[in-house]
Every structure is written in C-alpha cells, then in structure tokens.
Amino acid sequence: MPAGECFGLLGPNGAGKTTTIEILEGLTPPDSGAVEVLGTPWRDGAEGRALRERLGIQLQETQLADKLTVTETLALFRSFYRQSHTVDEVLALVELEEKRRARVVTLSGGQKQRLAVACALVSKPELLFLDEPTTGLDPQSRRQLWEIIRRFRAAGGTVLLTTHYMEEAERLCDRVAIMDHGKVIALGTPRELIATLGAEHVIEFALNDGVPADLVDALRTLGGVTAVRPGADGGAGGGGLSLTVTELHRTLPALLTLLQRRALELSLLTTHHATLDDVFVALTGRQLRDT
C-alpha cells in the first residue's frame, strides 16, 4: 500500500477481514509469514510501542467506557501518545463538539462510532485502520463517517478499512481486495474490478412461475449479454436470473420480447450499473448479502 492510499478489504462476514486487519495491527500473531507495517516488523516492547505511536486503530467491537464523557475518553486516549491532537482539535475533526460533556452511554450509534474513530485519530496517525466503521449505521451517520475519512486522506493520511458494503468501497477506496473464505480473490481499483465483468449493466429479473430450464440458453444468445447467472429471488416464484449486458438499450427490449413470446410473466425486473456486488457474485456465484 503506498502512502496516501485508501485500501479496502471487502468481503462477506466471516471472510477473514477482521483477522487480516488485526494481524496487520499487531494484535493477533500470524500463523505464518511476516508482517511489516510502515516498513517495520511487529516486535514487543519499545519498538512495538514506537510503531503504535504512528498508527490509529478503530476495532470492530470495542465498547468504550459508558460512564466517561466524550472529553474524558479522548483525554485518556490522548495520554497514551507522545504526539497528539488536543481534545478540541479531534472533536472538531469528527464534529462531536456539542456532545463533549455527554457520557458515552447517552451517545447514538453513529456518535459512538465517530468517537471511536476520534480515539483512533487523536494520535495524529500516519496510517489509520478502520474495521467495519459504518456497519449497522444509518445512511446519514455513514455519510458523516465517509466525510471524516475523506478529510483525513485530504490531509495526507493513509487508510486501510474493511467493509462488507461494496458501495462504501467504491466511494472511498482507491484499491480494494475482495476476500472470501480467508483468501483474496480479486485485487484492483473498483473500476478495474467492475471492468472484469466485461459489461457495465446488470439486468435482474424473476418470473412468476420459475425459470424454464431452456431459457438460460436462449438468453445467452440475446445480443449484448455477456453472462447469465442465478440472481435475486423474485419472491414467491422461485429463482431469478441476473444478466450482465453491455448495451442495456438493446438487450432489454429483446429480453421483454423473448419473454412475451414464450408467455412468461415477470415478477421482478430491475437494472443497475454494474457494482462490486456484481463482481463478487461473478467470482463466487453467491450474493454478497446472502452470506
């Protein structure tokens, strides 16, 4: 990872993202192999502490002490570092100024998460580790956190984050590694990864009476279709299909004509630009969110 980059580890729950990031953070010893962070291997004692001075870490499950206020929590974390932001500076970074005297227990989920990120930022880190920073947050809190991460990067910081939201990875990350079952199955910029699909659009549909066996072959011969995969479930009517297509405006009318000719009734029809979700489906044959 070059300095200044935002790198995303992407994958479903249980893919090994947290294990990977905690090995990099020096919290979990690796079973094998060597880890270097900022050009330094993890060692116990003074060297490890010197390395920690340069990192900011937010862990997935940490619950900060309920009974302390926001200011007190930050003052505590600040005291661990030789160099650090003042409490006021870091409160401004995460826009929690009006909550400075509130006890942690009274904060909303989004505010708690911003406080956790503030504890990571207080050390003026060169490298920021964020483990699923926005999981379980409402869209507004998520956008606030994205903004915090953008500002950190604009100031020259490097970020390694994990997420299982492909949308988040596409918006924030310069490069992503898609993980599944503990292995990296794809690596590149979001644009490159989407380009591997060979097409930019995705049509998803489902039929009321299920998909007839010979329909898939018929679909493959439609103009502009590059792939046919099992897709979103149409609800009551059994499995749906997902088509990756290069030219939506040609393929969609052709698809509708085909279905009409065979007297098949649609229960669902959506189209979208190809995303990293589609890349994950293409690589694993599974929906990211199903797992």
Add this chain to the structure above:
Amino acid sequence: MFQLALSRMREFYREPEAVFWVFGFPIVLAFALGLAFRNTGPGELQVGVAAGAGDSALAATLDSSPRLVAAVLDSGTARLRLRTGRIALLVVPGDPLVYRYDSTRTESGLARLEVDDVLQRAQGRSDRVAVRDDRVVAPGSRYIDFLIPGLLGMNLLGSGIWGVGFSVVQARQRKLLKRYMATPMRRSHYLLSFILSRLVFLLLEVVALVGFGWLLFGVAVRGSFATLAALTILGAFAFAGLGLLVASRARTIEGVSGLMNLVMLPMWILSGTFFSYARFPDAMIPFVKALPLTALNDSLRAVMIDGAGLLSLGAPVAIVVAWGAVSFAIALKIFRWR
C-alpha cells in the same frame, strides 16, 4: 497512567451502588453489630420457672437478683422459649431442683452460675471469702474495638478484589482491553493505575470507617495514624494485586464472581473479622495466620488497640507484602489482554 487512574475513579464514583457497597455497607454493618454487642453492664439474663409446687416463690427469689429476670411458664411455652434462646435456663421445681439449659451457650452457663448462687444463698449459704468486683470498661476491650479493625481489613479486601476484578473483566468483555493494546500504552501502567486509584479511595474508606467508630462508639486509634496509614496502604496494595490475579484470565463477569467468592469467603470466615480465629482448631491456626486478611487484621488491631508500631509487626506485614507482590507478579505474567 494518571489519566487511566483518573478514568477508573470517575467510573467508580459515577456508579452509586458501588459507592454504597464500599463506603456505606461497612458503616451500616459496624453500626448494627455495635448496637447488638454494646456494653450494657453485665446484662440481665432471662430465666424461666416451670409451673409446679412453689413455682412463684422460686421466681420471686430469682427475680430479686439484679442480674436475673424470672417468669413462671407452663411446660410448652418453657420448652419453646428455651429452644429459641428467649430464656437462658429453665428451673424445674422439685427435689432435687432441675436446671435445664444448653451447656454450649455462654449465656446459659452464666445463668446456671447465677441462678444456683441466688438459690443457695436464699437457703442460707454464706460466702467464706470476701471478694470485690473490679469491672473493666476501658475502650479497647469491647467487642466494637475488636470489630472496627476487622471491618477495616474486610473492607480493604472487598473493595480491592471487587473494585479491580470487575472493572478488568468488564474492560476485557467490552474489548476495551484489546483497544488499549492497540495504543502505545504500557501494560504495567494499566495494572498500576488500578493500584493508584485504589489508594485514593482507600483514604476515604479508612477515614469513613475509623471516623465513624470514633464518633459513635469512641473507638480510638492508640497507635500513630502514620502507622495505620502505612498498614492500610500495604493492605490495599496486596488486595489490589490479588484482585488483578483473580481477574487475570476470566472472560465473563459470572466467571470472575465465582473466583472472587472462592478467594474472599474463606478469609471472611477464617481471618478473625467478626470473631477471633483462636476458636479454630490449633492445627488450622498456622494456615489461618498465613492468609493476608488475617495478617492485616492482626496488624490493624495491634495498631488501633495496643498502639503497636510498624516495626514490631514484621511477620504479619511481611505476609501481606508477600501476597501482594507474588499475586501482582503472577497477574502480570498470565494476564489475558484480549
């Protein structure tokens, strides 16, 4: 480390229940026990006379003694009162007179002596030797004087183990320990911060309990306050170390609660908090004396009651310090940081 200790203290005083158990409870306990065992002179003993020939004359004779209160009871009531300890002894009229009592009860033994003395004198027995009573009421020999140092020791044990144990395990459960590990914080600072914050509360605990005993029961500190302070600090160190050891591996509050009881219960019973450990069989005494609470209680009593100096308490102080140092060292070694 100062910030860590400060956080610890804030977390504590913002928990009203914890504050009560540490400060309020021992005082309530001392108050209740002090009242129950207050010195009201020799005290009056309740005795019964079973209904029968000459019962009211017997009762009148017994009642004339300032130390006895006698009443005539029918046999059912008498048996019930004897069993529940409402009367110390039952006199059954007849020839011979029968004294019915439980010989293992101290009060009953006293009643036996007093009743016999009164009845024999009433029949004309005279004393051959002239005697004079010299009652000791000096502070220092009462039960409350024995109790306050014991409660102080028990309180140091309880707040050390609870205060340290629960917050460590809670931090571990909430992954806060792991988060601290992700900072350059020194591990030893984390553990030492507990001891530092304990010292501050210790001061309040000691002042509250000793002040209470002094104000309400006139329990004085014969030895120097500096010695008392040194002893309580050593005790707090030792028990904070023990608390860390208890909490060093446990992952859940339930798990650590069990361990805490395992550590504290034997000491509550054995270490002479409420009654002297001299009541235990001789074979057990060396083991009992090796417990940190026993050593601390003995030293506290020596200072508060006998006015002993720190130097004369070498052995028990060494025991307290050894427990603290060994458990702190083991805790640091086996501590589960994640």
